Amino acid sequence: MYRKEKSIQLKSSSAALYNNLSVLRPPGRQLLCFSAVHGPSVTVLSAAADGLGFSHRQLQAKEGGMAVSTCVLTQASWCVLPSRVLLVLTSQKGIQMYESDGSIMVYWHALDVTEHPPAQAVFARGIAAAGGRFICVGTSSGLVLVFDIPPKGTNITVSEVLEQHRDAITDIAAELGRAPDGAGDLVTADDAGTLCVWSAGEEFTLLSKIPAFGCACSSVKLWNGVVAAGYGNGQIRLYEAATGLLRAEVNAHARWIYALDLAPQTGKLLSGAEDSFVHVWKLSTNPDTDDVEIDHCHAECVTDTQVCGARFCDPEGNSFAVTGYDLSEIFRYARA
Numbered sequence: 001m002y003r004k005e006k007s008i009q010l011k012s013s014s015a016a017l018y019n020n021l022s023v024l025r026p027p028g029r030q031l032l033c034f035s036a037v038h039g040p041s042v043t044v045l046s047a048a049a050d051g052l053g054f055s056h057r058q059l060q061a062k063e064g065g066m067a068v069s070t071c072v073l074t075q076a077s078w079c080v081l082p083s084r085v086l087l088v089l090t091s092q093k094g095i096q097m098y099e100s101d102g103s104i105m106v107y108w109h110a111l112d113v114t115e116h117p118p119a120q121a122v123f124a125r126g127i128a129a130a131g132g133r134f135i136c137v138g139t140s141s142g143l144v145l146v147f148d149i150p151p152k153g154t155n156i157t158v159s160e161v162l163e164q165h166r167d168a169i170t171d172i173a174a175e176l177g178r179a180p181d182g183a184g185d186l187v188t189a190d191d192a193g194t195l196c197v198w199s200a201g202e203e204f205t206l207l208s209k210i211p212a213f214g215c216a217c218s219s220v221k222l223w224n225g226v227v228a229a230g231y232g233n234g235q236i237r238l239y240e241a242a243t244g245l246l247r248a249e250v251n252a253h254a255r256w257i258y259a260l261d262l263a264p265q266t267g268k269l270l271s272g273a274e275d276s277f278v279h280v281w282k283l284s285t286n287p288d289t290d291d292v293e294i295d296h297c298h299a300e301c302v303t304d305t306q307v308c309g310a311r312f313c314d315p316e317g318n319s320f321a322v323t324g325y326d327l328s329e330i331f332r333y334a335r336a
Helices: none
Strands: 001-007 021-024 029-038 040-047 055-060 073-080 085-091 094-099 105-110 124-130 132-141 144-148 157-162 167-174 186-190 195-199 205-210 217-223 226-231 236-242 246-251 255-264 266-271 277-285 292-301 308-310 320-326 329-335
Touching: 001 085, 001 292, 001 320, 021 073, 021 308, 029 073, 040 073, 073 124, 073 292, 085 124, 085 132, 105 144, 124 144, 124 186, 132 167, 132 186, 186 217, 195 217, 195 226, 217 255, 226 255, 226 266, 226 277, 236 255, 266 308, 277 308, 277 320
Parallel strands: 124 167, 167 217, 255 308
Antiparallel strands: 001 329, 021 029, 029 040, 040 055, 073 085, 085 094, 094 105, 124 132, 132 144, 144 157, 167 186, 186 195, 195 205, 217 226, 226 236, 236 246, 255 266, 266 277, 277 292, 308 320, 320 329
């Protein structure tokens, strides 16, 4: 169903971090932008749709205005809002927000180290745009910071702090389809496996809390009122966002899942894991029974590679890209 295309070389390899690949397709341009994290830097790469003619930019983890070589980045992700696109980086020190091409840093938020016990690691992780004007970022203490983003300029403020999690946030995702009434438009996940579904607005409202079952949830997506969650035991679980009810589960991988992605126009789900496999699934709702269904569409083995990032390159899910631990290239696949 998918065939391998020309890969794109990175100037540094990809670190073994959850969701360590972000893809942006700028509107009206035949370009794809990729970002992957390694240590204190992130590679931001722009390439033509055929994989040729690309340019690199390296961004460094910062503490205020000073570069700190010992500071490690944990994630990089583009946040697409109606009025602007920002590239958000998270690290052990704080949160950086850049213009989409990485040329100008528009905001810096330092993490409060004094809030944590001395032996606890401090970092930010989990990034998503929500509610049209907010960017939500998770922290190692389980807090979710909600940033209010103006249409332009640097007057970014923390408008709210969400406090339902007790463990480090692993991933945050916003609704990618048309959510049913009352289904919520944001989901947060943590190291224990707890999920929280929220309704974004002037004040964020908790709609449902899905309890942990003894396994970390590393990646999460929200589509048409369905939460898709990937876990350390290789399972993908589908929940009803409004109620938290488990609707389907599949033993998708033999090892820890590191990345999920969803194609909003088709309901295709992409999963990548430590077992070297990338799978494409199709989510749907049976109109007669209202059951949530998941069908397997494609399996791809990225030989001898611990997959740490997997993203669709278009809203239909006709192509996807993959990064792997210690891999100095981005593999690309397109429908045959």
